[in-house]
Amino acid sequence: MSKSKKVFVIGAGINGLCTAWALVRRGYEVEVFERGGIPNLVSSSYDEHRITRHAYGTMHAYADKMPEAFRLWEQLFADIGARHLDERPQILFQRGPEPWVDASIVDLDRFGLGWRDLSLGEVADRYPMIRMDGMTRAVSIDGSGILFPIRILTDLVVHLGAKGVTFHQSADVSDIDPENARLTVGGTVHEADHLVIAAGAWVLRLLPELAGEATPSRQAVLFLSPPVELAAAWREAPIFLDLGNDSTTYMLPPRPGTRLKIGDHIFTRQGDPDAPRVATDEDCARLMDYGTRALAGFDRYTILERKACYYTVTDTEDFVIRPVGGKATVVSACSGHGFKLAPHSGEEAARLVDAAG
Numbered sequence: 001m002s003k004s005k006k007v008f009v010i011g012a013g014i015n016g017l018c019t020a021w022a023l024v025r026r027g028y029e030v031e032v033f034e035r036g037g038i039p040n041l042v043s044s045s046y047d048e049h050r051i052t053r054h055a056y057g058t059m060h061a062y063a064d065k066m067p068e069a070f071r072l073w074e075q076l077f078a079d080i081g082a083r084h085l086d087e088r089p090q091i092l093f094q095r096g097p098e099p100w101v102d103a104s105i106v107d108l109d110r111f112g113l114g115w116r117d118l119s120l121g122e123v124a125d126r127y128p129m130i131r132m133d134g135m136t137r138a139v140s141i142d143g144s145g146i147l148f149p150i151r152i153l154t155d156l157v158v159h160l161g162a163k164g165v166t167f168h169q170s171a172d173v174s175d176i177d178p179e180n181a182r183l184t185v186g187g188t189v190h191e192a193d194h195l196v197i198a199a200g201a202w203v204l205r206l207l208p209e210l211a212g213e214a215t216p217s218r219q220a221v222l223f224l225s226p227p228v229e230l231a232a233a234w235r236e237a238p239i240f241l242d243l244g245n246d247s248t249t250y251m252l253p254p255r256p257g258t259r260l261k262i263g264d265h266i267f268t269r270q271g272d273p274d275a276p277r278v279a280t281d282e283d284c285a286r287l288m289d290y291g292t293r294a295l296a297g298f299d300r301y302t303i304l305e306r307k308a309c310y311y312t313v314t315d316t317e318d319f320v321i322r323p324v325g326g327k328a329t330v331v332s333a334c335s336g337h338g339f340k341l342a343p344h345s346g347e348e349a350a351r352l353v354d355a356a357g
């Protein structure tokens with residue numbers, strides 16, 4: 001496609017914005033259509049923090065993409081003029097047989113990144129917030145960190161605006177024509193040379209043919225204030241990923257501008273992304289159970305917020321990034337890994353736009 005051509009991007013989450021960033025760098029004229037404000041508070045991307053890391057356990061295909069994703073993040077930070085990444089190790093806790101740690105180490109060695117076993121005594125001394133029951137191994141891994149999405153989205157919108165991207169807020173796209181690169185908003189049809197559908201958990205409304213492949217999944221997170229005597233330890237803490245207790249629970253320490261957060265990586269595979277976003281007792285039951293079993297003094301933590309968020313999941317956890325019809329591309333990069341890989345996914349989508357000619 002010649003570079004003066006026009007591309008419409010549907011969705012101003014991180015995947016839509018990163019695709020817009022990749023397209024603008026290639027010289028395309030880009031317009032972003034977003035059903036809410038920009039950025040949209042209920043998008044999957046809008047949160048205080050997201051984990052990034054090179055190690056991906058047994059999911060080596062994700063690990064393969066991470067060096068390039070890290071490189072692109074640095075390029076993006078240079079463009080927006082702010083490095084919204086706090087590099088800090090991630091500690092993996094193993095509580096019984098579990099392939100994830102050894103598989104992660106294989107990739108870290110491959111990438112030349114550091115890791116080390118911590119003695120259980122060291123874990124108990126340094127991380128008084130963690131209960132040691134059933135812990136068999138703890139490994140600290142490098143090449144990981146915390147991305148700050150709200151700041152990234154905001155600065156990216158400002159940057160793209162300065163590069164000439166047109167934003168349409170409250171522009172709920174009701175219909176698309178992927179063969180002719182047309183979309184409809186409020187009864188008006190708009191036409192471009194190509195459409196990119198980056199609609200997150202709402203993707204099935206525009207592409208119902210993805211039903212059964214990309215499934216919206218309601219996920220809960222808890223924002224917490226720890227007991228006073230643990231506050232200093234949490235402030236200094238790395239990222240924790242607990243692979244035990246019949247769950248995979250992640251814990252992100254409070255950093256400037258963010259709160260302590262816990263969530264898990266068990267997909268509910270149900271829910272409507274337009275449902276209320278205050279997490280219910282039922283949504284939070286697993287996290288509350290985890291906290292009681294794995295965090296010392298959990299009954300003395302204050303819950304600051306119970307938030308429900310949606311992403312799409314696929315059976316294999318693969319992303320759906322591919323052509324649709326003759327003049328459209330879908331970017332449904334989710335399954336709980338979609339933020340860290342968004343600059344990579346945006347490049348992949350932009351290459352497909354190029355290839356569409």
Ligand SMILES: Cc1cc2nc3c(=O)[nH]c(=O)nc-3n(C[C@H](O)[C@H](O)[C@H](O)COP(=O)(O)OP(=O)(O)OC[C@H]3O[C@@H](n4cnc5c(N)ncnc54)[C@H](O)[C@@H]3O)c2cc1C
Nearest residue numbers: 011013014015035043044045051173200309337338339340
């Ligand atoms: C609780 C939770 C924890 C997570 N943790 C991590 C993590 O640690 N690391 C990581 O890498 N990833 C993580 N993720 C996943 C990551 O946040 C998502 O994969 C990513 O943000 C998805 O971005 P997106 O742009 O595809 O979708 P979204 O951010 O949801 O953006 C889609 C946008 O499209 C708009 N839209 C939808 N339909 C229309 C329409 N018809 N017309 C106009 N606009 C429309 C929506 O309003 C929305 O703003 C997590 C997700 C959740 C929910």
